[in-house]
Amino acid sequence: MALRVLVTRPQPQADAWVERLRAAGLDAQALPLIDVAAPKDARQVQDAWAALPRDAMALFVSPNAVAHFFAVRPAAEGWPSQVLAACTGPGTAAALRANGVPPTQVIEPPADAPQFDSEALWHACLAPRDWRGHSVLIVRGDGGRNWLADTLKAQGAAVRFVQAYARALPVLDAVASRLLAEALARPREHLWLFSSSQAIEHLSRLAPAATDWSQARALATHPRIAASAHAQGMREVHEALPTEAGVIAAISTIAAHIESTRP
Numbered sequence: 001m002a003l004r005v006l007v008t009r010p011q012p013q014a015d016a017w018v019e020r021l022r023a024a025g026l027d028a029q030a031l032p033l034i035d036v037a038a039p040k041d042a043r044q045v046q047d048a049w050a051a052l053p054r055d056a057m058a059l060f061v062s063p064n065a066v067a068h069f070f071a072v073r074p075a076a077e078g079w080p081s082q083v084l085a086a087c088t089g090p091g092t093a094a095a096l097r098a099n100g101v102p103p104t105q106v107i108e109p110p111a112d113a114p115q116f117d118s119e120a121l122w123h124a125c126l127a128p129r130d131w132r133g134h135s136v137l138i139v140r141g142d143g144g145r146n147w148l149a150d151t152l153k154a155q156g157a158a159v160r161f162v163q164a165y166a167r168a169l170p171v172l173d174a175v176a177s178r179l180l181a182e183a184l185a186r187p188r189e190h191l192w193l194f195s196s197s198q199a200i201e202h203l204s205r206l207a208p209a210a211t212d213w214s215q216a217r218a219l220a221t222h223p224r225i226a227a228s229a230h231a232q233g234m235r236e237v238h239e240a241l242p243t244e245a246g247v248i249a250a251i252s253t254i255a256a257h258i259e260s261t262r263p
Contacts (some may be wrong), residue, residue, distance in 0.1 A: 003255045005191045005219075006183060008033040008199040010167075013063055013091070017193075017247075024248045026255075031179045033199035033206070034142070035170040036064050039163050045072045048137055048162040056157075057084040057107075058132035059148065065139045066095040068165040079105065086126070089116040089242055113192070116242055117222060118148040132156030141167045169202050180207060187215040191254060195221045195242060197228035204232060219250055 005021055005028040007014045014030035021028035039045065046160040049072065052058065060066050066087075079085065079101045086107040087093050093108040135158045138149055143164055149159045172180065183190040185205060194200055204210075213233035220226035221242035229237045240250035 002027045003191055003217075003251075003258060004029060004183075004189060005193055005251055006031045007193050008203070009195050010034045010036040010064060011194075013136075020244050021248065021251070023173070024249070026251055028181055028223065031183075032170055033202045034196060035168045037168065038068055039142075039166055042072050044162055045069060045164050046074075048139070049074055049077065050116065052083060052137065054135055055080075055081045055083050056091045056131075057086055057139045058116075058137040058139060060096065061088070061138070061140040061144055063091050063095040065164050066092060066099060069139045069162075069204075070099045079168065081105075086121060088118055089122050091233050091242065115222060118145065118151075122148060122151055126152075130156075134158070135160070138160060139164050141165050167198065168207050169205060172206065183216075184210055187213075188217065190230075191251065192216060192218040192234075194218055194229060194245070196223050196224055197225050199233050200225070200228045217254070219254070221247070234251075 003028055006084050007017045007021070007028055007030050009017060009032060011030070011032050014032045018028045018030045045068070048069075060069070064100060081102075083105070085096050085101045085105055088109065090108065090111075093106050096106050097103055107121070109116050109123045109124050113120045113124060130135060131152055135151075136152055138159060138161045140161060140163065142165075145209050149161070152159050170176075183192070192203075214237070215234050216234045218226075218229040218234045218237045220237060222228055223239060226237045226239050238250055238254060240246045
């Protein structure tokens, strides 16, 4: 049996990634481990839109942040010409452009950055700017890392947050439950693709009877996520940048190594 890749991103990103991986000739299935929904109070997002023209920059933490923020955009409201739209990865940047943000106003780490994260965005794009007296909006889910917010505050920026979506433990349907059971029963035939440490946390909650993860294989898109997979007990944890080319190359290398070592 070929190595099956389990894409754990929330929907609809999981299905989009499955389509890309299958187009590359890989066996991939969606097994979302994070459920994403609209926030309980959409008025906060509406208020953020109303105040947006006064901001110097809006920072989006994920494609889901973009999708849910723009879902409540006022009718015929364009992106303010003086407001930068920042993000840490190519998927979020693509979502911003798809929602009408001019490419010249989208700020993201360069394509050759060693990582796509807050630190890369800061050092490559934001650190050279003077943030004193400027307002910055951070669009995110319920919680998250505050490193970049704290760094901007230390440089004199006024930072505010808006919760554009909520993250929760998913309720697995019959297909997802079967995929999980198969992965637990035959761990060496599956590769977990993790793009969030929260997905690993949810995996442990969805499979409480699984106490030995040492035979599981994982591919993580950031060192912090890889560390979480190791902490879960997974011994074989690979890393790749969260780009289509990077992930496909890593999976292909893993699959080729497995094939070459078969008896």
